[in-house]
Amino acid sequence: MSIRSPSNRQVEAITISHILLLDYTNSFRKILPLYSDKKGGESMSEVKLKDLLKKENIKIHMKADNWEGAVRIGGEILVQNGYVEERFVEAVVQTIKTIGPYMVIYPGLAVPHARPEYGVKKLGMSLITLDEPVNFGSQYNDPVKTIICLAPIDTTSHFKALELVLKMIHDGSLRGIEKAEDIDEIMKRIH
Template identity: 30%
Template sequence: MEQPSLPLPAVSVGVSAADWREAIRSAGEALESAGTTGPGYADRMVAMVDDHGPYIVIAPGVALAHARPDDDVRRTGWAVVTLAEPVVFGHPHHDPVSVVVGFAATEPDAHVTGVARIANLFNDESLAAALARATSPDAVRALLP
């Protein structure tokens, strides 16, 4: 499966978030702006962390917010939000978070594959810092495949 493209409306730079819930909701808003999800998806991503803890913090400074496929997912896609100030998610090793990636998939197989592909991008430890420094949505998109 090829990585879905990252449309310009799915990128937000320098977003202010008071806490991790607002940070995740910002990623949900970016997914919704891109037409990937409906308005309920952001709340489902927050509920995943409420239910399972900060497992979505996948690398230093990076959270990969997602929820299971459901009717509020219109198509498989992702979004990237950089935060004006880092936010604590409660992860013992990778806090604070400066980059929140939102991901939604229409099918369970695409969900598993997509989460893995996005997570693998951050094997390059310099990517999170480069994204956090980006000053425009085009700069973010230029750093990603």
């Protein structure tokens, strides 16, 4: 399907219903061994969400006027903690402006990211929850209350990270994270 991006540029896009996420999770599991990457003696297939999403990268009850502000909050956490350079945040914002809200992968959840060459220093994630949800322009998945920014170090490591996020959706952890009153409560919900 072809759509018009916010910048009025025609781009190719595929719309995926969140009902199909289980099928995609199973597909990720099949292809992950093909992309297994040894990092410090540990295979990416052995990595858990808690390995990628550290406590210092989580903030709750944040305030943002719009999707761009929310993405910048999540991205700045990664900048401050040494995962990415500032240009990574700019690349994420520009990608959404150019291509549209494809990073809103599930009702209430966006997973903004950019390519590794835009200043990614190490693999990691940040998570923010918003006091008031924001709209990205996603027909089916707005408004967004939870944003998980992903910093991929290569073109394959993010497959495992996305699989872990999908697992969190399917086991119900996402809804608990949205309602969490403190970061320790979130840490208990991620595996």
